[in-house]
Amino acid sequence: MVDLATITAGFGDAFTPFNLMFVLFGVLLGQFVGAVPGIGPIMAMAIAIPFTFGLDPLPAIAFLVGVNKGGLVGGAVPAILMNTPGTPDAAATALDGHPLAKRGKPLKATKMALFSSVTGDLFSDIVLITVSAPLAIMALKMGPIEVVALMIFAFSILAGLIGNSLIKGMIAAALGLLVASVGQDPEHYTPRLIFGYWDLFDGLPLPSVAIGMLAISEILRRMSLAHGNVKSGIITDGSNRPEDRRVSWAEYWACRYTMLRGATIGTILGALPGIGSTAAAFMSYAMTKAGSKDPSSFGKGNLQGIAASESANSAVVGANLIPLLTLGIPGSVGAALIISAFMIHGMQPGPLLFEQQGRLVYGLFGAMLMANFVNLWVGQLGLRFWTKVVSAPESIIFSAALLLCIVGVSMATSGLFGVAIMLIFAIVGYLMSTFGYSLVIFIIAFFLGPRFEKSIAQSLALTNGDLTQMFKSPVAVALLVLSVVSFVYFMRKNAEAEAIDSKT
Amino acid sequence: MSADRISGIFFLLLGLAMYFVVNPAYIETVEGGSLNPKTVPNIISVIIALCGGLLVVKPTHHEVGDLRNIARTGFYSLLLIAGLYAMSRFGFEYVAPVLAFAIMWFIGERRPFWLAFGAVGMPALIWFLVTQALGRALP
Numbered sequence: 001m002v003d004l005a006t007i008t009a010g011f012g013d014a015f016t017p018f019n020l021m022f023v024l025f026g027v028l029l030g031q032f033v034g035a036v037p038g039i040g041p042i043m044a045m046a047i048a049i050p051f052t053f054g055l056d057p058l059p060a061i062a063f064l065v066g067v068n069k070g071g072l073v074g075g076a077v078p079a080i081l082m083n084t085p086g087t088p089d090a091a092a093t094a095l096d097g098h099p100l101a102k103r104g105k106p107l108k109a110t111k112m113a114l115f116s117s118v119t120g121d122l123f124s125d126i127v128l129i130t131v132s133a134p135l136a137i138m139a140l141k142m143g144p145i146e147v148v149a150l151m152i153f154a155f156s157i158l159a160g161l162i163g164n165s166l167i168k169g170m171i172a173a174a175l176g177l178l179v180a181s182v183g184q185d186p187e188h189y190t191p192r193l194i195f196g197y198w199d200l201f202d203g204l205p206l207p208s209v210a211i212g213m214l215a216i217s218e219i220l221r222r223m224s225l226a227h228g229n230v231k232s233g234i235i236t237d238g239s240n241r242p243e244d245r246r247v248s249w250a251e252y253w254a255c256r257y258t259m260l261r262g263a264t265i266g267t268i269l270g271a272l273p274g275i276g277s278t279a280a281a282f283m284s285y286a287m288t289k290a291g292s293k294d295p296s297s298f299g300k301g302n303l304q305g306i307a308a309s310e311s312a313n314s315a316v317v318g319a320n321l322i323p324l325l326t327l328g329i330p331g332s333v334g335a336a337l338i339i340s341a342f343m344i345h346g347m348q349p350g351p352l353l354f355e356q357q358g359r360l361v362y363g364l365f366g367a368m369l370m371a372n373f374v375n376l377w378v379g380q381l382g383l384r385f386w387t388k389v390v391s392a393p394e395s396i397i398f399s400a401a402l403l404l405c406i407v408g409v410s411m412a413t414s415g416l417f418g419v420a421i422m423l424i425f426a427i428v429g430y431l432m433s434t435f436g437y438s439l440v441i442f443i444i445a446f447f448l449g450p451r452f453e454k455s456i457a458q459s460l461a462l463t464n465g466d467l468t469q470m471f472k473s474p475v476a477v478a479l480l481v482l483s484v485v486s487f488v489y490f491m492r493k494n495a496e497a498e499a500i501d502s503k504t
Numbered sequence: 505m506s507a508d509r510i511s512g513i514f515f516l517l518l519g520l521a522m523y524f525v526v527n528p529a530y531i532e533t534v535e536g537g538s539l540n541p542k543t544v545p546n547i548i549s550v551i552i553a554l555c556g557g558l559l560v561v562k563p564t565h566h567e568v569g570d571l572r573n574i575a576r577t578g579f580y581s582l583l584l585i586a587g588l589y590a591m592s593r594f595g596f597e598y599v600a601p602v603l604a605f606a607i608m609w610f611i612g613e614r615r616p617f618w619l620a621f622g623a624v625g626m627p628a629l630i631w632f633l634v635t636q637a638l639g640r641a642l643p
Contacts, residue, residue, distance in 0.1 A: 054638060165564045167555050168508075171515055174551045178522070181548070185541035190532045192541050216584075224576035228612040395613035396622040399604040402584070403630055407596065410643035411634070416592050419643065423588060427581055434574060435511040436566040453544050460538035 002133055002358040010362020013058055014370060022059040023367055026066020027374045028382070033067075034074020035386040036397055041071020043215040045337045047404050049344065050207055050412035057345035057360060062367035064341050068334055069121060069371045072277075072314050073379050076113035077386045080306075081106055090313065092281040096298060096305030103301050107245040107383065112306045114379040115252055116259050120311030122372045123263035124270060124318030128325075129365045132354075135326040139351035144458035145470050149479035151452050154329050156483040157272070158441050159490070165436070166490045172432065172441040179204060179442075180449020187457045199417050206340045207412040209446060211405050212425030213432075213439050214333060219398050219405075220430050226394045247303070255307035258288050262308045266315025270332075271323065277316035277332075284312035318368065324349050325361065329448065336443050507568045512559030519553025583607065596642040600627040 013019070026048075033044040045067050052060035072090075079090035080097035093113055100109040142150065159169030182193045183203030194200040262284035269280040288308035289298045298305050320335040328350030330336035339349050347357055354361055409422045429439055463469035470476050523546055531542045568574065587603035605623035613619055634640050 051638065054640075165508075165559075165566075167558050167562070168564070171552060171555045171559070174548045174555065178545060178548045178552065181545045185531075185539075187537050187539050188534045188541055190534055190541055192531045193526070193545065195530060220577045220580050221573075223580050223607070223611060224573040226611055227573075227576050393613060393615075393618055395608040395611040396618050396626070398611065399607040399622050400626045400630075402607065403600055403604060403627060406588070406591070407630055407634055407642060411638075411640050416588065416643050419588055423581070423584055426584075430577055430581075434568050435507055436564070437511070453539070456544065457537075457539040465538060 002354050002362070006358040007362045010359040010364075011366040013359065013363040014062070014366025019059050019062050019363075019367060020370060020374070022055075022063040023066040023370045023374050024378070026063040026068075027070035027371060027378050028066075030067040030070020030072075031074035031375075031378060031382055031386060032070075034071035035077040036074075036392065041068050041075065042333055042337065043218060043401065044071060045334065045341075046207075046211045046215045047401065047408050049210075049337065049341050050408035052341065053344065053412065057347065058363045058367065060345055061338075061341060061364055062371070064338060065364070065367050066371045066374065068317060068338070069314075069368075069375050070378070072121070072310075072317060073114055073117050073375055074386060076117065076306075076310060077110055077383070080109045080113065081387060090281075090309075091278065092285045092309035092313070093306055095285065095309070096300070096302045099299065100301030100303070100306070105244045105301070106387065108247060108303075109301070109306060110383050110387070111247045111380075112251070112255075112303050113310045114376065114383065115247060116255065116262070116307040116310040117314040118372055118376045118379070119259045120263040120266055120313070120315035121318060121375070122369075123260075123311075124267040124315035125365070125368050125372065127267050128318045128321055128368075132322055132325050132361075135322065136351040136354045139326050140355070142351075142475065143473075144455040144462065145473050146475045146479070147455040148452070148459050149470070149473075149476035149483075150327065151329070151448060151455070153479045153483045153486070154448075155441075155445065156486045156490075158444060166487070166494050168437050169441055172437045172439075173445040175432075175437075176442040176445025177449045177452065179209070180446045181453065186450060186454040197417075203450070204421060204446075205409075205413045205418045206343070206447075207409050208418045208421040209425050210337060210340060210443060211409055212422035213429035213443060214337075215401065215405050216422060216426030217429030217433065217439070219401055220426060221433070222394070223398050226398070251303060255304055258284075258304050258307045259311040261287060262311030263315040266312035267319040269312075270316035270319025277313040280316050281309040281313040284308040325353060326351060328353075328451065330444055333440050333443055336440075336447050339447055506563045507566050508559050508563030512556045512563065515552050515556030516560060517556075519549045519551070519556055522549035523553065580607070580610070583610070591643055597627075597631065600630070 029044060029048065030041050034041055045064055048064060048067055052063055055063070075090040076093045076097065079094040080101050082098075097109045097113060100106075155173050159166055159173050180203070182200055184190060184201060185192050191198075191201055262280075265284045265287070266277065266280040269283070270277070285298075285305060285308045288304055289295050292298065292302075292304065294302075316332070317334065320330075320332045321338070323329045324335045324339055328339075328348070330339045342349050347353060347360060405422065406419055409418050410416060412418065413421075429442075432442065433439055459470070460467070470480075527542055527545050527549060531545060534541055583603075583606060587599055587606075590599045590602075601623045604626060605619060608619055608622045613622070631642065634642055
């Protein structure tokens with residue numbers, strides 16, 4: 001168990017002006033890029049990771065946490081002003097945010113989004129800080145056999161939940177694992193699938209694969225869509241009446257149950273790998289609308305609708321770190337990027353993290369709490385500015401983002417070889433998303449691949465190659481049974497969806 | 505032919521090619537140990553081939569969308585590859601402004617201010633951030 005001295009030392013490390021400055025930079029950058037349709041916090045984090053190499057672990061991670069949290073607030077701005085969500089999870093926010101903006105209250109809508117986003121985020125951070133250490137202690141009791149079973153279970157859930165086809169989900173996961181096997185094998189350290197390129201001996205560089213698949217492929221897709229059309233329609237003019245430009249305490253307090261429900265939904269869904277913040281936002285929105293005395297007002301600029309969506313999608317971010325910190329399993333692309341930043345800075349996520357680097361973990365928690373308050377402060381001051389940012393032409397955003405990706409990956413991988421790999425994975429990522437394969441599953445499988453294979457090797461060594469020994473572990477058996485159950489469940493669910501689809 | 509059938513055939517062939525051709529040729533055989541280096545890639549290759557086959561038999565209704573967008577993406581990809589090749593020959597400082605200008609021009613940007621800012625201002629900002637502020641080398 002982490003002792004109190006470590007916890008206070010961790011929080012003490014975080015609450016310094018130096019770290020506060022990096023959190024502030026991160027939040028500023030996050031809100032800025034979140035407000036730009038087409039970039040978003042995930043792409044910003046992917047681009048920013050290589051630029052944090054020269055920093056100490058805590059300020060680097062504090063900066064990235066700031067980018068992630070700031071991006072969620074910024075993402076609501078284009079959703080409200082342009083009906084074009086900067087991030088997919090802000091799509092539910094647009095349902096009521098955009099109509100409210102059209103009624104001449106764009107600032108009121110963006111401020112409600114800011115307040116409910118910070119409220120939901122703070123709620124999930126408190127849950128994360130409270131439950132992650134006890135969960136890590138439980139996870140420590142698991143050996144390699146249980147870890148293999150847990151990963152199989154995680155893959156079965158991920159493959160079924162993300163995307164419309166379990167088979168395609170399995171292909172994406174298998175492809176991620178196959179790509180992860182490039183480099184040296186974890187037991188004998190012999191070169192494997194490197195095709196004579198000794199630069200690949202340590203495996204495919206994480207920044208190249210992540211940035212190629214998540215950032216460049218998305219930029220390429222949006223560039224082809226923007227081709228010949230660089231203008232954007234935007235609402236920035238609004239009423240000058242003070243009550244239309246702010247959210248009063250009474251209006252905020254009236255949404256307290258909506259935000260609590262949204263934050264709870266977001267926290268629960270965020271703790272489960274694979275269910276993204278978009279699902280949480282829509283679920284919270286639907287439940288709020290269903291429970292409302294005036295459901296017909298939703299979709300016409302109801303503040304409760306904005307509060308429901310934003311509190312839920314922001315609560316997912318903190319909760320996503322629960323499986324990451326306790327089990328080492330990233331639950332989303334954002335968490336997978338944070339895991340790569342952890343690894344670059346010498347942290348190995350998983351149950352041992354609390355034991356070996358408890359101070360750093362509590363430093364991270366401190367940075368997350370700081371980021372919430374900074375997010376609120378920067379949002380209050382910056383919303384007027386971010387409304388101008390969304391009108392920047394996409395052409396300059398895409399060209400700048402591409403140059404930053406090239407430079408960032410070149411710095412991270414010490415040369416243009418890594419950039420070439422990034423381009424290859426950008427094309428692979430584009431084709432995968434075009435043909436309906438989940439990039440999230442691919443990336444998570446790629447991150448988990450080496451650990452998965454190592455755990456299999458350790459399990460085989462422990463059991464002298466007799467895998468039936470696995471059945472002597474009740475935890476492993478339970479997880480494998482759950483994997484089969486989830487596999488069958490998703491197969492049936494997909495078959496039902498297909499049947500409904502073919503009837504219509 | 506549906507999009508899923510096309511990708512299913514691709515993954516079926518990829519899985520088979522990996523299992524029968526690539527893995528035997530590019531993974532060393534090692535004696536002893538608990539897990540052979542070929543085992544996991546071979547299992548994954550079989551899974552990819554099987555799932556690809558299943559997708560051919562039972563495709564979903566997924567559609568790839570407008571083929572012109574895919575062609576445009578192909579064009580932008582080629583532009584990036586050419587830019588990267590030029591960067592390896594001449595360096596970031598000389599190629600980045602041309603690449604940024606070309607991207608903006610092909611997207612449809614014609615306003616002189618934004619073109620100048622994208623082609624000169626942004627690469628200069630990146631140069632300052634990387635070489636002066638971070639003290640690192642550009643590609």
